[in-house]
Amino acid sequence: MFKLKISLTVLCYLLISGALASEFGVALKVDDIRAQPFGDAKSLGKLTLNEKVTILNRQGGWLQIKRTKNTGWVRMLSIRSGNVAKKSNPANGLLSLASGRAGTGKIVATTGIRGLSEEELRSATFNLQQLTLVESYGVSATQAQQFASEAPLRARQFDYLPVPK
Amino acid sequence: MNIINRLAILCATLSIVAPAVAFDFGALQSQVQQHQQELQQAQRKIEEEQQRIRLQQQQLHQEPTQLIQQLPVSPAAIGVIKDVAGPTQTEEIALGRQIAGNLLGAAALVNDAPLQRYVNKVGRWVANQSERPDLPWHFGVIDSTDLNAFAMPGGYIFVTKGLYKLLQNESELAGVLGHEIGHVIRKHHLKILQQSKLLAAGSQTLTQQVGNNEAVQKVIGSGAEIMSRALDKGAEFEADSISVVLVTRAGYDAYGLPSVLQLIDHSANDENAVALLFKTHPLPEERLDKLSQSMGERFDRIQGETLAQRFYRLK
Numbered sequence: 001m002f003k004l005k006i007s008l009t010v011l012c013y014l015l016i017s018g019a020l021a022s023e024f025g026v027a028l029k030v031d032d033i034r035a036q037p038f039g040d041a042k043s044l045g046k047l048t049l050n051e052k053v054t055i056l057n058r059q060g061g062w063l064q065i066k067r068t069k070n071t072g073w074v075r076m077l078s079i080r081s082g083n084v085a086k087k088s089n090p091a092n093g094l095l096s097l098a099s100g101r102a103g104t105g106k107i108v109a110t111t112g113i114r115g116l117s118e119e120e121l122r123s124a125t126f127n128l129q130q131l132t133l134v135e136s137y138g139v140s141a142t143q144a145q146q147f148a149s150e151a152p153l154r155a156r157q158f159d160y161l162p163v164p165k
Numbered sequence: 166m167n168i169i170n171r172l173a174i175l176c177a178t179l180s181i182v183a184p185a186v187a188f189d190f191g192a193l194q195s196q197v198q199q200h201q202q203e204l205q206q207a208q209r210k211i212e213e214e215q216q217r218i219r220l221q222q223q224q225l226h227q228e229p230t231q232l233i234q235q236l237p238v239s240p241a242a243i244g245v246i247k248d249v250a251g252p253t254q255t256e257e258i259a260l261g262r263q264i265a266g267n268l269l270g271a272a273a274l275v276n277d278a279p280l281q282r283y284v285n286k287v288g289r290w291v292a293n294q295s296e297r298p299d300l301p302w303h304f305g306v307i308d309s310t311d312l313n314a315f316a317m318p319g320g321y322i323f324v325t326k327g328l329y330k331l332l333q334n335e336s337e338l339a340g341v342l343g344h345e346i347g348h349v350i351r352k353h354h355l356k357i358l359q360q361s362k363l364l365a366a367g368s369q370t371l372t373q374q375v376g377n378n379e380a381v382q383k384v385i386g387s388g389a390e391i392m393s394r395a396l397d398k399g400a401e402f403e404a405d406s407i408s409v410v411l412v413t414r415a416g417y418d419a420y421g422l423p424s425v426l427q428l429i430d431h432s433a434n435d436e437n438a439v440a441l442l443f444k445t446h447p448l449p450e451e452r453l454d455k456l457s458q459s460m461g462e463r464f465d466r467i468q469g470e471t472l473a474q475r476f477y478r479l480k
Contacts, residue, residue, distance in 0.1 A: 124388035153290070
């Protein structure tokens with residue numbers, strides 16, 4: 001019984017690690033690897049540019065990554081996630097779209113042919129029926145507040161960001 | 166001896182100071198009364214001045230058409246004034262409404278009322294956190310497989326079905342809408358129209374809110390063509406930066422938009438579905454890099470909701 005429990009645990013671990021091992025990321029910049037997902041947590045070293053890492057987890061703006069040397073947390077925006085090389089073959093467009101993303105492993109692809117080209121926008125003609133319809137869906141500030149409180153989402157103060165140099 | 170000496174000096178000092186203080190009180194009292202009177206006079210003057218400013222402001226806020234009746238100013242001169250001051254909010258909404266009507270002529274709404282209502286609630290809640298909560302905000306998902314979103318002056322915002330289907334949770338939707346709300350509140354497209362000088366020419370008839378307004382159409386050019394024009398890169402980075410702030414204010418996870426950008430980044434440059442998006446926007450990688458710079462450490466300890474459960478999924 002005990003043995004079975006252990007082998008089940010091992011099996012689960014293998015399954016999970018197998019699933020997560022498929023999520024890779026590439027370091028976009030030389031950034032600190034932290035012991036915890038905080039800017040002032042202990043530094044465990046630095047990423048090297050274009051270093052390939054395995055993404056284990058996401059928390060807020062941080063990704064938990066595994067690399068050859070150690071495991072730690074880096075800022076999400078320092079990593080480009082995904083397995084497929086970018087801008088490869090035009091025919092790979094949809095394939096690369098389905099390459100997954102940081103922390104989800106979700107595969108998404110769009111099918112169909114209806115696009116929205118410049119030409120279509122230029123030749124578009126006014127559709128009052130559709131405009132009236134979209135206007136009928138509008139909600140008031142109070143209704144939105146009610147919707148937020150159901151989540152619950154609470155409004156908080158936060159300043160606009162300075163423009164980077 | 167020393168102590169007695171000091172005591173004697175102390176007593177002498179006190180006896181001199183005491184009457185002097187009593188005398189000073191009398192003088193002070195009359196001075197205080199005088200100051201109080203002066204203060205009252207000054208307050209009255211301030212009130213008069215405030216009243217005068219209020220009247221001036223009321224006059225300034227009147228629509229130019231009303232001013233035409235009051236002042237001997239030619240319509241041409243009004244056009245020049247508007248060119249500098251920018252269109253009024255009523256005109257801004259009329260312009261956006263016309264572009265929205267045209268865009269819907271190219272791609273109709275997805276026929277799913279609960280979806281459209283849901284998107285309006287999320288969008289309005291994010292817009293409530295901006296400095297223009299009183300605009301008549303409208304949001305919609307349009308039937309196109311492209312990955313794109315559009316913002317029109319006055320608060321008309323559309324997301325394509327293609328982009329919507331990529332989203333995983335409510336905070337990502339909020340992030341996409343937040344970017345478009347950023348364009349509206351900073352009047353990015355309105356500024357393009359102003360630069361083209363068309364706005365002043367058609368300005369006098371923009372306030373009529375009828376169906377297909379020909380005067381408004383003249384201003385916006387052909388169809389919804391204005392939506393295929395690229396803004397400058399700075400405006401796109403600004404809208405990204407506004408998005409992460411507005412969604413944070415709204416209580417969401419700040420990384421909704423960055424997550425979507427990472428996802429779009431995986432799609433090839435020449436893919437049809439992103440052709441227009443990549444023509445009109447800097448590449449996602451560049452946008453992520455700019456966001457990373459401006460966000461810095463500011464969001465490190467900010468927790469927010471992603472709301473994957475509540476997210477309305479398209480079949």
